[in-house]
Amino acid sequence: xxxxxxxxxxxxxxxxxxxxxxxxxxxxxxxxxxxxxxxxxxxxxxxxxxxxxxxxxxxxxxxxxxxxxxxxxxxxxxxxxxxxxxxxxxxxxxxxxxxxx
Numbered sequence: 161x162x163x164x165x166x167x168x169x170x171x172x173x174x175x176x177x178x179x180x181x182x183x184x185x186x187x188x189x190x191x192x193x194x195x196x197x198x199x200x201x202x203x204x205x206x207x208x209x210x211x212x213x214x215x216x217x218x219x220x221x222x223x224x225x226x227x228x229x230x231x232x233x234x235x236x237x238x239x240x241x242x243x244x245x246x247x248x249x250x251x252x253x254x255x256x257x258x259x260x261x
């Protein structure tokens with residue numbers, strides 16, 4: 161797995177909208193994209209309206225190209241009204257680990 165670009169985003173959903181945010185993210189159009197090699201959605205155990213996403217991409221260019229597509233822009237448009245404020249982003253390149261669902 162070659163991951164050259166990634167980030168961790170923390171979003172706060174409008175009160176009671178955490179489930180909707182999680183559902184949209186788990187149906188994200190990035191999941192079948194071969195350049196998106198890590199896409200993990202999580203949420204706070206103490207506040208279910210705090211949702212996080214960790215993404216890893218083969219390159220920054222691949223990530224930028226994907227987010228310029230109509231499906232990606234449609235996802236962003238659906239997410240925006242469900243969020244309270246701006247998402248917080250941290251530069252993070254996944255290097256390994258485990259996820260079993």
